[in-house]
Amino acid sequence: MNRNEFMRNLNNSLGSLNPKEIKEILYDYDEHFKAALEEGKNEQEIIDDLGDPVTIARMYVADSYIKKASREQSGTNILRAVFATIGLGFFNLAFVLGPFVGLAAVLFAIVTTGASLAAAGVIVLLKLTLGEILPVNMELLGSPVGHVALSISLISLGLIMVLVIAATTKFIYRLFVRYLKWNIQFIQGGSK
Amino acid sequence: MNVQFKKGVLELCVLAVLEEKDCYGYELVHTISENIHISEGTIYPLMRRLSQEGYFTTYLKESSGGPPRKYYRLTDVGRKELDRQRSEWLEFMQGVRNIIERRQPDEQE
Numbered sequence: 001m002n003r004n005e006f007m008r009n010l011n012n013s014l015g016s017l018n019p020k021e022i023k024e025i026l027y028d029y030d031e032h033f034k035a036a037l038e039e040g041k042n043e044q045e046i047i048d049d050l051g052d053p054v055t056i057a058r059m060y061v062a063d064s065y066i067k068k069a070s071r072e073q074s075g076t077n078i079l080r081a082v083f084a085t086i087g088l089g090f091f092n093l094a095f096v097l098g099p100f101v102g103l104a105a106v107l108f109a110i111v112t113t114g115a116s117l118a119a120a121g122v123i124v125l126l127k128l129t130l131g132e133i134l135p136v137n138m139e140l141l142g143s144p145v146g147h148v149a150l151s152i153s154l155i156s157l158g159l160i161m162v163l164v165i166a167a168t169t170k171f172i173y174r175l176f177v178r179y180l181k182w183n184i185q186f187i188q189g190g191s192k
Numbered sequence: 193m194n195v196q197f198k199k200g201v202l203e204l205c206v207l208a209v210l211e212e213k214d215c216y217g218y219e220l221v222h223t224i225s226e227n228i229h230i231s232e233g234t235i236y237p238l239m240r241r242l243s244q245e246g247y248f249t250t251y252l253k254e255s256s257g258g259p260p261r262k263y264y265r266l267t268d269v270g271r272k273e274l275d276r277q278r279s280e281w282l283e284f285m286q287g288v289r290n291i292i293e294r295r296q297p298d299e300q301e
Contacts, residue, residue, distance in 0.1 A: 027262075028236050031216070031218065032217055032236070035216070035219075051232065184241075
């Protein structure tokens with residue numbers, strides 16, 4: 001690889017960043033080459049010391065996506081940040097993807113359970129009001145009061161679960177972004 | 193040398209080098225790579241991130257017979273962060289030394 005190839009690989013792998021950022025990043029490396037050449041190093045030495053341009057580009061991309069996810073909370077942003085971080089190395093696959101999927105699964109499970117409970121509560125109420133029309137066997141409940149009590153319990157419990165998750169999602173999102181930043185700090189790849 | 197030792201402490205090293213004096217990119221990278229065996233290319237993304245966190249400011253300065261160079265200067269926020277990381281690291285180092293030299297904590301007095 002020569003200097004032009006290095007810079008080209010770096011440039012191409014930075015693709016998703018905005019042009020201003022890319023220009024600033026490439027400028028740093030141009031300066032590096034200039035200074036190193038002045039000191040008498042040859043191109044090959046310089047490139048060997050710098051390391052793989054694609055790996056380097058991934059670090060910039062991960063930093064950029066994490067910053068974006070931090071500024072603007074959205075599903076897309078956090079997903080991009082997670083995958084960019086994982087792209088930095090295998091260590092991140094275990095420590096980032098694992099927790100991320102686990103966390104998302106738990107949140108999803110609580111929300112769907114909550115929604116189901118609330119729906120069940122609504123069905124019980126409907127059973128009470130619509131009588132024999134619905135094919136739901138609720139013999140055990142006996143009196144209408146029992147129906148209403150069960151219904152309210154189910155709906156309340158269900159709603160509480162959904163609302164708690166809705167309220168804490170923003171907070172959990174922020175915590176996860178910080179976790180990604182911590183990962184980057186300690187896992188930033190590319191040592192000899 | 194174990195890769196995990198190096199990565200966590202790279203930020204501390206970058207901040208510490210700039211405490212002494214303002215440096216331009218290559219100078220900083222060179223100072224660090226002289227002392228620790230790392231891929232020099234990984235330092236620039238780190239410096240960019242630390243700049244964005246407000247730990248440095250950058251400015252251009254004329255260099256002898258050439259285009260102006262970009263210099264990095266530590267900010268007050270950067271200094272605070274350096275102190276924080278440095279004391280964490282020194283504490284950690286002492287703890288590790290205690291263990292590997294099999295000393296008790298109170299013996300170091």
